[in-house]
Amino acid sequence: MCASFIVAAHIEQNLSIRKTAAIFSVSKSSVQKLVKQQKIEGNLEPKPRGKPRYSHLNNSTASLREIVAAHPDATLLELCELFGQNTGNWVGRTAMCNALQKLGLNRQKNSEK
Template sequence: MKAYSIDLREKIVAAHIQEKISIRQVAIRFAVSKSLVQKLVKQQQVEGNLQPKQRDKPQFSHLTNAEVELRELVVENQDATLVELCELFALKTGNWVSRTAMCCALQKLGLNRKKNIAE
């Protein structure tokens, strides 16, 4: 979602501080949430500006370019749990990843860890 314009942010804060309108009434007037009005008023008081905050960069995952290693691990260790695959990946590459990251990476690659019952 795009950040609200600085002009709108200034109008929201001015309505609350200068016109002495309650936060709830300001939120209704500008069709925004009450928490946004609270956040903007606090930001104006603490930081002295109403600039939108920069979004964090996406976090880097060691599994992003490790498709070959993951496929090898799954083939060699078909009965391994996610935690065991994380440990094996750490031993193989020297990079530890979380169980959740491992699960997401396996799903993206379409690697099924369930045993084949039809055998």
């Protein structure tokens, strides 16, 4: 059932939380959570799932470009170590690879014949 109908029934028709839950066949705690969310946030939009992901590489594109320019043949592990030494923030290979891809810095070696 739509959350807005549940909250509207509770507030506009002045129904108790238990009676509202029984009418819509949901749990009492669900009605309580919806009413609380409507009062506090002013909306009934679903909350984002999971924890927000944070990377030290998000705000340091300039230093990352400098490291890659200074060490063009460095591996991902070496770039992680250099980034950690320069900034004090240690990141993993996957995070480094994703950051390089976002910046458009290709890590493939150019083979000359």
